[in-house]
Amino acid sequence: MAEVLSSLSDALAGAVETAGKSVVRVEGRRRQSASGIIWSADGLVVTANHVVTRDEDIRIGLPSGETSDATVVGRDPTTDIALLRTAGGKLTAANWAKAANVRVGHLVLAVGRPETTMQATLGVISALGDAWRTAGGGMVDQYIQTDVVMYPGFSGGPLVDVSGGIVGLNSSALAQGVSLTLPAATIGSVVETLATHGRIRRGYLGIGAQPVRLPETLAEQLGQEIGLLIVSVEAETPAASAGLVLGDTLLALDGQKVGHIEELMALLTGDRVGKQVAAKILRGGEVREMKVTIGERNS
Amino acid sequence: MTDLIQQLNDEMADVVDHVKHTLVHVTNNGQSHGAGIIVSSDGSILTNAHVVRQRSLQVTLPDGKTVPARLVAHDAERDLALLKIDVTELPAMQIGDTQELQAGQWVMAVGHPWGVAGAVTSGVLIDKTNHLINQPSEGRQWLAANLHLRPGNSGGPLVDVKGRLLGLNTVMAGPEVGLAVPADVIQTFLQEVAQALGNHKPDYLENNQRPEIV
Numbered sequence: 166m167a168e169v170l171s172s173l174s175d176a177l178a179g180a181v182e183t184a185g186k187s188v189v190r191v192e193g194r195r196r197q198s199a200s201g202i203i204w205s206a207d208g209l210v211v212t213a214n215h216v217v218t219r220d221e222d223i224r225i226g227l228p229s230g231e232t233s234d235a236t237v238v239g240r241d242p243t244t245d246i247a248l249l250r251t252a253g254g255k256l257t258a259a260n261w262a263k264a265a266n267v268r269v270g271h272l273v274l275a276v277g278r279p280e281t282t283m284q285a286t287l288g289v290i291s292a293l294g295d296a297w298r299t300a301g302g303g304m305v306d307q308y309i310q311t312d313v314v315m316y317p318g319f320s321g322g323p324l325v326d327v328s329g330g331i332v333g334l335n336s337s338a339l340a341q342g343v344s345l346t347l348p349a350a351t352i353g354s355v356v357e358t359l360a361t362h363g364r365i366r367r368g369y370l371g372i373g374a375q376p377v378r379l380p381e382t383l384a385e386q387l388g389q390e391i392g393l394l395i396v397s398v399e400a401e402t403p404a405a406s407a408g409l410v411l412g413d414t415l416l417a418l419d420g421q422k423v424g425h426i427e428e429l430m431a432l433l434t435g436d437r438v439g440k441q442v443a444a445k446i447l448r449g450g451e452v453r454e455m456k457v458t459i460g461e462r463n464s
Numbered sequence: 465m466t467d468l469i470q471q472l473n474d475e476m477a478d479v480v481d482h483v484k485h486t487l488v489h490v491t492n493n494g495q496s497h498g499a500g501i502i503v504s505s506d507g508s509i510l511t512n513a514h515v516v517r518q519r520s521l522q523v524t525l526p527d528g529k530t531v532p533a534r535l536v537a538h539d540a541e542r543d544l545a546l547l548k549i550d551v552t553e554l555p556a557m558q559i560g561d562t563q564e565l566q567a568g569q570w571v572m573a574v575g576h577p578w579g580v581a582g583a584v585t586s587g588v589l590i591d592k593t594n595h596l597i598n599q600p601s602e603g604r605q606w607l608a609a610n611l612h613l614r615p616g617n618s619g620g621p622l623v624d625v626k627g628r629l630l631g632l633n634t635v636m637a638g639p640e641v642g643l644a645v646p647a648d649v650i651q652t653f654l655q656e657v658a659q660a661l662g663n664h665k666p667d668y669l670e671n672n673q674r675p676e677i678v
Contacts (some may be wrong), residue, residue: 169468170475170625174570177588181568274568274588285568286610287588314610314640316590 176327177274177287183329184276185283187259188322190226191235191249193217200277200322201225201249202334204356208253211352212321213336214240217247225251230281239359243303243367244351245336248359259323261349262330264307269293273311274325275335275344279318285325288313288344299339302367302430306354309333309346368433369462370409371402376425377414383447391424392416392447407444407457414447418457433459475625476572480584482627483574486557487582489524490533490547490619492517499575499620500547501557501629503654509547510650511619512634513538516545523549537657543634543645544653557621560628562607562648567591571609573633573642575620585642587611589630592646606643607631613642 191201191212199216203209210225217223223235235251271290276283294308311324315337323331324346333346358365374393384390392414398404409415415423419442423429437459444457488500490511498515500523502508509523521533533547572586587610607622613636622631622644631644 168475169471170479170570173472174625178566178569182566185567276567282591283567284591284608285588286590287568316638316641 177272177285180325180327180329181274181276181283181285183260184274184323184325184331185278186228186257187331188228188276188278188283190232190278190280191216191321192224192226192232193219193235193247193249197318198226198279199318199320200279202259202321202323202331203256204248204258204352206253206256206258208251208256209238209356209360210235210249210251211334211356212247212249213334213338214242214245214247215336215338216320217249223249225249226278226281227255228257228278228283229255239363239365241303241355241359241365243299243301243365244305244347244355245299245301245303245338246334246347246352246355246359248356259331260329262326262328262332264332264348264350267293267309267326267332272327273313273332274327275311275313275315275319275322276325277316277319277322279316284316284319286313286316286319291343298431300427302427302433303365304351304434305347306350307348309348311344311346313344315344366435366438367462368435368437369403369460370429370433370457371399371404371460372409372415373397374415374426374429379414379416379447383452387416387452389416389422389424393423393426393429403458403460407455409444409446409455409457410448412448415444416447416452417445418442433462476586479572479623479625479627480574480582483557483572483621483623484582485526485555487526487574487620489576489581490515491522491524493520493522497576497579497616498618499616499633501619501621501632502554503546503556503559505552505554505556507549507551507554508536509533509549510632510654511545511547512632512645513540513543513545514634515619516547521547523547525551525554536661537653539653542649542653544632544650546654546657557629558627559651560624560626560630560647562592562630562646565589565592565607565630570625571607571611571622571630573609573611573613573617573620573622573644575613575617575633577612577614577616579616585611585613585617587642590641605646605649606634606637607646608637609642609644610640611642612636612640617642 187203201212238248292310377394500511537546590608
């Protein structure tokens with residue numbers, strides 16, 4: 166009885182066991198510990214940034230049951246990735262699955278280690294899509310949505326295919342109401358930047374702004390209903406140097422319309438830091454174009 | 465490919481058929497409903513303590529026959545109860561082993577959710593844990609599975625792919641976690657009850673030792 170079902174059950178448990186060798190517990194916040202993935206045998210661990218709320222006193226719970234201290238190498242809040250370093254040695258680096266092999270409808274497991282033992286839950290790949298930008302402005306190479314339930318402490322752990330390969334990193338903070346997974350390619354590029362520079366460069370203007378509805382005739386002319394009213398300009402910032410003042414309404418930056426803070430955030434990418442770009446603004450009822458050199462955000 | 469899924473479906477249905485031979489329906493004079501499992505051929509029925517609201521109970525057997533049942537033992541802390549019916553030569557559920565459990569393995573729950581007799585839900589084992597947060601009775605051992613338990617599932621079996629009893633479905637925790645009392649806890653309970661009955665203990669054990677024999 167139950168040949169195929171037995172094989173399926175064994176395969177699922179086997180996949181969890183295989184992947185679990187690279188899944189650690191991350192103790193980096195007050196309450197619930199979360200999970201992380203061993204990136205390299207020399208001690209790099211990737212996890213979700215939102216589960217590492219402190220910068221010191223971080224511990225990693227290894228598959229062997231031992232715990233070891235860890236430090237923060239760097240954080241990228243925009244993709245919700247944090248890179249930690251712990252002692253290398255008896256670590257098994259993650260075996261990443263080929264992204265091209267993942268298809269909608271495939272069975273996948275979310276694996277976590279919020280405590281000493283591995284925990285797992287099953288679901289299917291619900292949707293795959295192109296590159297997308299997170300609310301925080303981070304660029305993600307592929308959209309991966311599943312119907313796995315993210316239990317407490319599963320963030321930072323892997324999405325695992327049926328052969329135990331790791332498809333990506335699960336984070337409950339990327340979107341509300343859906344389970345999204347960061348693909349290996351994105352983790353790879355963020356890890357590389359964090360390991361080299363310790364940070365992800367983000368652009369900075371130095372303004373506070375809020376969305377406002379534009380006058381109807383102007384909206385028709387511009388083909389844009391909402392702009393960003395500048396409500397504060399910090400001294401000695403790119404915005405101040407460019408001559409932006411309180412009361413200006415920002416309409417577009419570098420040729421892209423901005424009606425919401427998220428849209429502006431998404432434009433303040435690392436590759437724009439130090440570049441002079443056009444800022445289209447509304448001042449005294451007139452549309453003007455100014456030049457602003459994007460600065461770099463400190464934190 | 466399609467053959468494989470077809471075979472998978474057939475095998476899951478076989479497991480359910482097998483399990484249903486030992487699945488009963490427990491009612492309190494038609495009031496509340498729960499599930500129960502035949503654990504001995506001479507009519508011992510295991511269910512959740514919270515399913516048993518009063519001493520006058522009825523058990524509906526897999527063949528549809530409803531018989532009176534009497535409460536033998538009741539353990540509110542472990543949420544287990546043992547009933548007895550005067551029917552013999554019944555098929556009994558084999559109690560499985562919880563030592564070999566692995567996160568990710570396939571499990572199925574059979575019961576009577578919302579009164580739908582013999583309905584099934586399935587998922588995988590999340591963990592054998594006493595660490596899940598939002599769980600009732602901190603520190604207790606549970607089997608956690610990613611499946612939906614509903615009123616009427618209580619007292620029903622959580623089984624593995626071979627139809628062996630892994631746990632007694634008891635409660636939901638958090639949004640999508642079904643919790644079951646593990647088979648080893650059930651074994652201990654059954655042994656304690658057998659011992660207490662064998663020793664001709666009075667109506668209940670001394671010093672409030674569990675389980676309470678009634």
